[in-house]
Amino acid sequence: MTQTAPVMRDPGEDGRFGDFGGRFVPEALIPACEELHDAFRDAWTDDAFREEFHHVLREFGGRPTPITYLARLSESLGVRVYAKREDLAHTGSHKINNVVGQTLLTRRMGKTRVIAETGAGQHGVATATAAARLGLDCTVYMGELDTQRQALNVFRMELLGAKVVPVTSGSRTLKDAVNEAMREWVTCVDDTHYCLGSVMGPHPFPWMVREFQSIIGHEASRQMAELGVGTPDVVVACVGGGSNAAGIFAGFADSTAELVGVEAAGGAAISGGQPGVLHGMKSMLLQSESGQIEEAESISAGLDYPGIGPEHAHLAAIGRARYVGMADEPVIEALQLLSSSEGIIPALESAHAVAWIAREAGREIPSGSTVLLNLSGRGDKDVAQVRDILKGRS
Amino acid sequence: MTQTAPVMRDPGEDGRFGDFGGRFVPEALIPACEELHDAFRDAWTDDAFREEFHHVLREFGGRPTPITYLARLSESLGVRVYAKREDLAHTGSHKINNVVGQTLLTRRMGKTRVIAETGAGQHGVATATAAARLGLDCTVYMGELDTQRQALNVFRMELLGAKVVPVTSGSRTLKDAVNEAMREWVTCVDDTHYCLGSVMGPHPFPWMVREFQSIIGHEASRQMAELGVGTPDVVVACVGGGSNAAGIFAGFADSTAELVGVEAAGGAAISGGQPGVLHGMKSMLLQSESGQIEEAESISAGLDYPGIGPEHAHLAAIGRARYVGMADEPVIEALQLLSSSEGIIPALESAHAVAWIAREAGREIPSGSTVLLNLSGRGDKDVAQVRDILKGRS
Amino acid sequence: MNSLERHLRERRDAGQSSFVPYLMAGMVPDWRDHLEALVAAGAAAVEVGVPFSDPILDGVVIQRAALASLEAGTTPEGVFAELARRPLGVPVIVMTYFNIFHHLGMERSASLLHDAGVSGVIIPDLTLEEAGPWREAVTGRDIDTVLLVAPSSPEARVEKIARAAQGFVYAASRMAVTGQAEDTGDAGAVVDRVRRHSDLPVFVGIGISTPEQARHAYSIADGAIVGSALVDRVLRGMSALETEAFARDFVL
Amino acid sequence: MNSLERHLRERRDAGQSSFVPYLMAGMVPDWRDHLEALVAAGAAAVEVGVPFSDPILDGVVIQRAALASLEAGTTPEGVFAELARRPLGVPVIVMTYFNIFHHLGMERSASLLHDAGVSGVIIPDLTLEEAGPWREAVTGRDIDTVLLVAPSSPEARVEKIARAAQGFVYAASRMAVTGQAEDTGDAGAVVDRVRRHSDLPVFVGIGISTPEQARHAYSIADGAIVGSALVDRVLRGMSALETEAFARDFVL
């Protein structure tokens, strides 16, 4: 038997995933990126660090998250659907995996402060959470529009001891929060780590965040075996920046499972974008004719990102994973479906993956198939919005 | 060695915990209570039922919930505080344990429908959740005032497929929702189980709910041993009806641990009430001079109950546990403290227990003691309210 | 045998059907006048409710009456004092929830009831199994503790209740809380089952709201208890005089 | 050696300090007039920004200019066409983010830049490691790709950058994005480090906003780049004539 290289591999020193990835940042940030790269590489080969990472996720983060067989949904769809329950992780989504890893690394690097960008607030709350636990200073950049739309999450971060800075530049949303965090990082790299929220940004972020999130896939692969199901036919995850998808894909990329990423139709960087450079990485991006980055549009704030992690661009390019867009309407229906048939209210983000399964069961997903759904987060944060949407309709 | 009877024992056929408990319901409900008693007794001695109960809580409910050592809080208080993380259970609190048990029992009894009372909506959401999973019809009675104050939880229950009925009688809050659910149950006992939300009500509810919740204490006792800590010096839980407290006490009632229940000062049935009969049970109740039941008052909706489970009244009477009241102000402070020092935003209910620890560390809790805190739920549901309170102040 | 049971047995044995109306003490300022009107109309006994904040066997009408009464400041001791003031001429049965007596103290309750001339009590949330201490407290005070039988009560339980019953057996016509119903429900079956185990008078209650229904109750049992239909009207402003007229139709 | 580098070396060798002002193309309708005014004032070269939606090395002022320019409909090709229309008389250095060129295509970008007479580019998010394909594309087109050195750049990296640098070395005076600062920050140290490894002209930029600061830059390096201070005033309505006067103070 010849040993083939893993599909989701170590992107090496230059952080390339095929044509994508790399490090496109101001010179001032290069040393910080290199320091981070070295620190992560060192930590990730250090059993003690890995053990602490797993320990914190176990005793603080609620891992392992279970896999739930969705009996009633499966029966009605004619395919066997298993859900990896990231909604049960602390703070309500997979985001905790990444921030626990990055804050531990921050401390290991001798830094005392983290900054982060956030869109609707999920990653900001997660970062503030992990920072509070370690007593790190924390500042979160959030588009001014988002601070208004998600005022409660602003308060949540403040409760957790973080400072929230409204970003007034550009479209005053997530994209600009990333820009602003990068700008700020330039001024404080000495004592500050930039805790990026997804598998995006300059090398080593896409790789590092994928590694931290890969705990999802490794757990799931073991659990599917323990359940006696083995390798699922299809693994499905929603894709904003792509961290939860990368995390679960990492457990199955070298298996026979088909990998499907579901983007918001209004933020479909793979099917609707072109290669480009943004936020320190080369990837697929929504752009205007003249190369300006366009705003993504989706009911789901967590998928409102005009790009996608570079490794996903690569997985799409080599045909290992495919990426589909999902419109808002079937997403709301999928949220209702999962809630009423299984007693799990998914995040709007995660409902994208549910919607794809509901639509394709018996079509692209042959009846009788086994489907592993990454339920990336819980819907509590979205309930008010869904109510307003449904009310607006009736 | 003589074997002594467990402190939290099987209350037998008449459901007495010392002077408290029993079954004070309309004659029409007696057969249903007896059927339930027999069904539960039968199920609880059936390994297959217990295994299914544990299976569902594991794969759907997110159990076992971890124990988190609260390092920074412990350091600042001078006592070692461990938190049993019921906030990580599905739907965000310990309530899921009880409703999973009762809905499985409902199916086992051949009933197809559940009704439940709810105050702020936690138990209603949990019941709707467990009912959705099994495809049971679900109707939730909720005080009309509460349906207005907690409109989002009403929508949440509806998303989960439940029907929510506003209760317009009496004070239009939790107490009246229980009355109404009882009244309704009289009319539909044949096909309907009343899924009561705490260790209260007529026999066998206080016993049954305690047994379902005792998974908390049994897990915690095993986990504390695994952590090498062993029996804690003090076990602390908040007390509304008393189910989360009963659940964790059950793991330590026969140990040397001191047991402390923290009631809302405005709903302190033990320290501020008298023996009486309400909602089918004899227990300690807040009452007027002439025996009318008084409204409890607390910032925390889940502790807004004028009574307490009869077993707690008994544990207090025999001195095995003690119960203290906690005012609103220190509770808010405790919520802020835990959030900013540990990255865990507790439910306002649970923050009562935190507040007691924060106040008594180094006083009633000698420095260096080991304290096990039952963190009964997460604070997401309370964040808006806390914000408004803090805003109102500044 | 206490006087209530003797009185009702005598009526039954004389072939007289008993109309037993219910009113909530304190629900209107002239509640006492309404009681007297009911007696004047021919009530065999009257049931007097003592308001409780959490009446789990009562439907909306009697809940409203209880609320009105509590808001008017009614207390159990006040009610007993009022009843003690002057006898009504027919047996008075007090209906309330157990906490009222428990809170007052069972001995003290029994003594106050006795002093008020009350000859029976109905405590819907005090079933046979829990009634021991209470029955001890009223022993020797000429107070019957009336027990209910429900459509759901299984045979063995009916037998047990029948054996322990005092005064009369309250046959609940349906699985419901108090209110106004369309018919007499399962009353026939319930009464039959009671009769198999007891020779006490059996009265039908819960939902009886028209003279026709009452007459049907009289045809299958020994009496009818009428609550919500009456309470509803009094709450809506029916005068004591009108109450008398309304009640007459229920008397055979 | 390309013409930009030759020009700047000649100035340096002649003892002339170089004032290199920055303006964002399209930020005001008469941006071209402002450029000519800067040349008239004695700019050694001009930096022309091509607006990008996500300028991560720019502070609020230049962000605002980019936004204004984009809102006015500025496109990269439009800017190049405008520059091609008539030479400014001094070297033109285009500053923009890499996606602009990447999207247009590197070959095509290089050719358009060449046709527009542009002799240098600064791409703040294109560092040495990623610059390979780009540098290949501009090879033979007389376009220098200017590289930055930051206060954080370690010695070994400065050496690498210095070796690969073209035109001049951009010495960032501080760990900051573009803007107006109080002083010249760490410029001295950065320039010294660059000089240890390169004999290219070294210009100080980032934060330089007063004639005094520029003069200090001239005393330690070969030139100063002034962006936000100028852009800010133009955005606030400074006329081209006023721009010329303002700029004169920066020229030694």
Ligand SMILES: Cc1ncc(COP(=O)(O)O)c(C=O)c1O
């Ligand atoms: C629940 C949930 N799922 C998915 C996402 C999308 O992020 P990613 O694609 O990095 O997993 C988010 C982002 O906020 C989220 O909150």
Ligand SMILES: Cc1ncc(COP(=O)(O)O)c(C=O)c1O
């Ligand atoms: C988080 C939480 N803790 C505690 C309680 C109080 O209930 P109990 O005393 O039965 O645990 C509630 C009730 O809603 C709750 O939501």
